[in-house]
Amino acid sequence: MTDAKADLLQGTLDMLILKALSLGPLHGYGIIQRIRRMSDEMMQVEQGALYPALYRIEQRKWVKSKWGHNETGRRAKFYTLTKTGEKQLKEEEASWDRLALVVAKMREAT
């Protein structure tokens, strides 16, 4: 069925990260896996996109980070969604909905 990979559109990655973190704190590497799972393996985020994005959104206070250890004891940096981040996520989803609506209307239009 859906084995086609979806491309990332510039600007959507933040939303995906925030959405993934809305399920609970997680470290960077895990975020990639969680996004893949949540998207039914359709979306594969590259590390080269993820880590700069994490840095970016932490600067904007949408997440905060803390070094810790995963369940097997390995060192990892855990990211947590902030209140501001939750609000941002809602805004990005609303913004996505508006664009999706535009695309839908364009398709109907004659």
Added chain:
Amino acid sequence: MTDAKADLLQGTLDMLILKALSLGPLHGYGIIQRIRRMSDEMMQVEQGALYPALYRIEQRKWVKSKWGHNETGRRAKFYTLTKTGEKQLKEEEASWDRLALVVAKMREAT
């Protein structure tokens, strides 16, 4: 009702232009208006985005252009969708659908 303007995500403009031209040849300025109309006034494309995009997609042979005159006699450059452009439009729509599916799945995911 929907007076909120939708932001453009990088990579979607080409699709909107091709879609607008799928209704028939038109000049640049008119494409902006047609997109606005087709989107129920939700999408306002800037000239600074449009003209470079038109140049770009003409290089890629998705459209071809010819100088002509509009209905009031004014000089204007008319763009026509090519066969390749039609195919490209289909691909971009499919690509959009995949991403929309990813976003939908992400929202359902737990």
Added chain:
DNA sequence: AATGATGCCTTGCCATCTTAGGCATCATTC
């Protein structure tokens, strides 16, 4: 005469995604 709409264009800025690396630890396999 001035303004606003129509019509074309360019330039510089900036955000961000991709590709391609580097490095360390740990478990598994040969």
Added chain:
DNA sequence: GAATGATGCCTAAGATGGCAAGGCATCATT
């Protein structure tokens, strides 16, 4: 014991493409 692959962090260079802000010309309306 050595090699490999997964896990985990990061960076740099390059390309893409939208945005703001300009410039210019014509034409109709005020």
